[in-house]
Amino acid sequence: MTLSLSSSRAGRLRAPLAAGLALALLSPLAWAQTAPVTPMTPDMNPGYQTVRPQADYVRRVEMVPMRDGVKLYTVIVFKKGTRNGPILLSRTPYNAAKTTSRLPSQHIDDILPVMDTEFVNDGYIRVYQDVRGRNGSEGVYIANRPISGPLNDTGIDHATDAYDTIDWLVKNVPESNGKVGITGSSYVGFTALVATIDPHPALKASVPQSPMVDGWRGDDWFHNGAFRQIGLGYFTGQMTNANDNGPVPSGPGDDYLKFLRAGSTGDYARAYGVDGFPFYQKLSQNPAYTTFWSEQAVDKWMAARPLKVPTMLVVGQWDQEDSYGAPAVYEALKDKPGAKDKLHLVIGPWRHSQVNYQGDSLGALKYPGDTALEFRTRYMKPFLDHYLKGAPDPHIPQALTYRTGTNQWDASPRWPMGAPTPLYLGQKFSLGFTAPAAEGNDSYISDPAKPVPFVPRPIHANDADVWKPWLVHDQRFVSDRTDVLVYQTPPLEKDVHIMGAPQVDLFAATSGTDSDWVVKLVDVYPDGDTYTPDMAGYELPVGIEIFRGRYVHSLSQPQPLQPDKVERYRFGLPNVNHTFKAGHRIMVQVQSTLFPLYDRNPQHYVPNIFDAKAGDYVKATQRVYFGADTPSAIVLPVVKD
Known part of the structure; x- marks a missing residue:
């Protein structure tokens, strides 16, 4: 049976419904939702909430x-x-x-x-x-x-x-x-x-x-006294105001040339106004390891x-x-x-x-x-x-x-785990666990006008693909430079496992009155590696570190170096757990610049390298010594597995 309403009955029911709808349309919420708009109605909706009711x-x-x-x-x-x-x-x-x-x-x-x-x-x-x-x-x-x-x-x-x-x-x-x-x-x-x-x-x-x-000592601003000038963009990004800002406005191009042409770090900072940041002033006024x-x-x-x-x-x-x-x-x-x-x-x-x-x-x-x-x-x-x-x-x-x-x-159960084991530099650029009997030295010319780059040029340090993995970059790009000394072992007969921080023990001299020393510990993959053919011959850095020569006798009271006097430089590489596999070689590279990551040492002593002048930058002959009296080595924390 079908039920139906008479037209009069239906009309009486529709009337109150229509009245209720009219009242609803007059309520503030309904009016806000349905109010007529014109082309000149403001389009901003500042009350919009990005977190919606369905959010989890x-x-x-x-x-x-x-x-x-x-x-x-x-x-x-x-x-x-x-x-x-x-x-x-x-x-x-x-x-x-x-x-x-x-x-x-x-x-x-x-x-x-x-x-x-x-x-x-x-x-x-x-x-x-x-x-x-x-x-x-x-x-x-x-x-x-x-x-x-x-x-x-x-x-x-x-x-x-x-x-x-x-x-x-x-x-x-x-x-x-x-x-x-x-x-x-x-x-x-x-x-x-x-x-x-x-x-x-x-x-x-x-x-x-x-x-x-x-x-x-070794975090963001300096490493053993050498200033990490790539970090200047942190100042402009974090300290211009409370908001997030940009890097130093030095424009596109090769960072290597930008810093080189500017001169000292101080010259670069003044050119782009970074010297106006109090934090820059704190760093540049305190280049030594004082109580600051x-x-x-x-x-x-x-x-x-x-x-x-x-x-x-x-x-x-x-x-x-x-x-x-x-x-x-x-x-x-x-x-x-x-x-x-x-x-x-x-x-x-x-x-x-x-x-x-x-x-x-x-x-x-x-x-x-x-x-x-x-x-x-x-x-x-x-x-x-x-x-x-x-x-x-x-x-x-x-x-x-x-x-x-x-x-x-x-x-x-502890760290480090390895026992200190010297790996000695020797004649004919050899490297081995037996101390060389013969005395000798190798030399190179360090020219501040042609510093060794820390990654291949052109350098765009703000590029994440450059900056993030640079410490594992293949070092073959500098191995044949005349201002980089390269020592390496024969192919290893068995694995060498290290757990700890390798220590640099370098006997070296400079013809200048100041000098930086960069040491790299490198794992050299075999040329015929068929297991990982894309890594054949790869020179993998296991650790890289720098030391500024003026601090060899005191980190807080720098002194000029005596030209051609052999000094003993001891500093640590980063902590590692690494196995140099049988068939690989262990390599050590020594150089005096790592640019533009670190500022250039003029190699002529000045009180504050931030303010070095063009005439302060001079070539220097750098010598690395080996033998019984000057046993340059990398002391590896070797584990007997």
Whole structure:
């Protein structure tokens, strides 16, 4: 049976419906949605929210107050439904807003960095915060702000800001379990490390990656006194204002020629206005290792205090920016009470910060899997889960290092593991484990007008494909230069496995009154390598380092060198776990420039190389000595497998 309404009945029902619709259209929401527009209606919609209702995450922005009233821009991100989750904090000068909105998406995996995926999908609450004076945060930005003490009388530093931030988070993020871990790389590794000094009770674990520890000894600004002038773009990018800015506006072209034609680093800085940055002035006015540097060295801060927070120090074997810091902190802390259980050192087969990205290759090197993902899932996350979620102890070894050459992770009870074993330079450019009896020397002319490039020209150092993998670049491009000495072994009869930091022990002289010495330890692949034919003959740097001659007797009080006097230069190469395989050769290269990464030494002593003049740059004859009385060598930390 079909039911129907009479026309009069239907009309009576339609009338109130029409009236209700009219009232709805008059409501503010309905009017905003349906109001008529004209060609001149303003088109901006400032209230638009990029996080839509269907998003699988919550993203909150807070201005977190510090003890002095300054508020820091803080982004809190977690997956919807998260309850009783641990907090993983990173304090950064690299824009917390952009870091947490990597892609415009409604999926948490898309908006956060790759390294966060495993954590937020397992109930972690991810927090990124702009440090003082950067991007959305209030306050004054001071690069690597010193800890409260002789260089900082304000009572405010990264340790206090971390403490205040953690205190606010555990009280104001109801989705958390009240436990906090902190991590990050480079500058963010520095803040993660400093947070463990006088830590908040809720800080249960720290994973500093490639932390900036000592800017003179071997991290970003100097290496053993030689200035890394490529870093000048950091000043213009980070310190022009609170926002993200660009590199030095020197235009396109070969960086080699730009720096060479400018003259000294000071000349280059003045040409492009970099000399107006206070941070540049700090560096250029303090070229020696005075208390300006030693009292800012984080390993010394850490050594002066008990180790309270379980800490996993991470660095890449080919870290082109901060290879020094993590091993230096480990060395400073390894004998402290509790260090055996709380302190860990990780060395992976990575460039700077690659631990947080894809780790299946580096330059020409290919690994059997994603080593960075493997580390994060097998070691880093279980370490944090244990301290932040109460998961079983994963028993992370004190030293966890990836053995390049044979491609495997090694667990070790300490670091270094190898026994010091000299590899001697000898006659006819030989290299061997037996000290040469005959005395001798080899020489070359170092010409500051024709410095040795650190990568093949033309050099575009801001190109990520150039800068990130440069430490594994094939060294054949300089092996036949007349200003590079090359020593090498015969093909190895058996594997040589090293675990530690090779040490340079160089007896050398210059005809000038100052000189730089660059030493490279190189793994030379066989020409007939059929297993990896694309690597045939490859000259793989295992370690590269520089030392400025004026500091041979004192890092804090430079002195002119006496012409042609033999001096003994001792300095370390980066920490490695590497196997020189049977059939390969071991090579050592010695040179006096690595340009334009490092500023040129004039080779004529001047009080401050930043202000060297054109006439100060002179050719010099450099001599490397070997034999019983002057046994130049690379001391390898050899492991007997």
